[in-house]
Amino acid sequence: MYLTRNEEAIFNGEYGEIPQKAMKALVKVGEVSGANKLVRVNHVHISGISYFNIGDPGIEFLEGFADAETKFATYTTANPYAILVPYRNKRFSEEVILKQSKIIRALTRMGAKAFTCAPYYIRRPSVGEHIAWAESNAVLYANSIIGAHTNREGGPLAFFEAIVGETYFSGVHLYDGRIPKCYVSVEKPANYVESALLGYKVGETCPDRIPYVEGLANVSESWLRAFLSAFGATSGAPMVVIEGVTPHYRKLFSDSGLKSKIFVSLSPEELSFTKGSRSPEDAVYIIGCPHLSTKEIVGIINYVLNNCPKRSNESKELWLITGPYSANAVYRYENKLRDKGVRLLYNSCPVVTRLDLLGIKYVITDSGKALYYLPKLAGVRALIKDRSVILKEFCGGR
Ligand code: F3S
DSSP, X not given: OOXXXXXXXXXXXXXXXXXXXXXXXXXXXXXXXXXXXXXXXXXXXXXXXXXXXXXXHXXXXXXXXXXXXXXXXXXXXXXXXXXXXXXXXXXXXXXXXXXXXXXXXXXXXXXXXXXXXXXXXXXXXXTTOBOEEESHHHHHHIIIIIOOBOOEEOHHXXXXXXXXXXXXXXGGGSSGGGSOOEEEEEOOOSSXXXXXXXXXXXXXXXXXXOEEEESOTTOOHHHHHHHHHHHHHHOOOSOOEETTTSTTHHHHHHHHTOOOOEEEOOOHHHHHHHHOOOOOXXXXXXXXXXXXXXXXXXXXXXXXXXXXXXXXXXXXXXEEEEXXXXXXXXXXXXXXXXXXXXXXXXXXXXXXXXXXGGTOOEEEESOHHHHHHIIXXXXXXXXXXXXXXXXXXXXXOO
């Protein structure tokens, strides 16, 4: 791999041991991926920061770097952390809360600007900009909707990329790496959850290839996010070329030479999900995977304030999850919402939280990604329903 004089100096340890370690990791991965050079990135996004995932070794790793006065060399954001609020009379131990705080503090000391899985609402990259993001839904949004260039990084590599401020120039950083290899047609979804279920199925259809998808041209940003985040659960591809949405989609399609398309639709059984089956009495409703945009959360809050009755402490709860970008718009509603059994949660993620330790058994969600990962990582059973069905059901309107 070609290295500039400055990169070579970092590689040889002239700037110290830590940048050297980071550069070596980056060059190694780059060489394996066939990159012949590195490229400067304006934004790195790190994933994998929940104490439940990285444990004590993760804290030691991060604190080791922070104690050595490591600073990120470029604008850096990080994924959400574990939800630490109590549920009914159960709460996580002081030890868990302290350890999660140590992770947050170490990353903040190094320069992390925000904790959210929607970093595009914190700093929106431009078309063609090179960035290095971990977190599949964010990667898919950046490549497919914005037209920025990022491979689907792993958490530790993204951390090293933040220290160096560069990434390896291969994969979807190159035009050729963005050409679709799988041609899919879908029926325009009728609601949020149909978009999520379609994303899930398109991911199963193209588990390791970038698809070209027709049928989503006039779908809202919110539904596209539902589609892409669910796609990321069943496919390893870093991008979906969406007809009518992805910058340069016409050229990417014509350069692909794709001819035969695969039709992906929802079966009557899958469609029946979207209407909603009976929910367990003790389920918690969670909306916000990926983190709600300010427009989405304000819309939901308005609905709840106008349609939900007051509740006693022990009745159903609805959790709305968003990033720091929505805080100013929604803080003032916190008390009124609490009376209705609604909690606003910021910067956190239910999937990377051991919800079972809080006594939660079931979650009702509108997210295809959460449906896939909650049972594996959070120790709870999950049901998927459309956002409108969840809200109606929660407010007692069905
Ligand atoms: Fe975000 Fe966690 Fe879902 S990181 S996309 S809320 S799994």
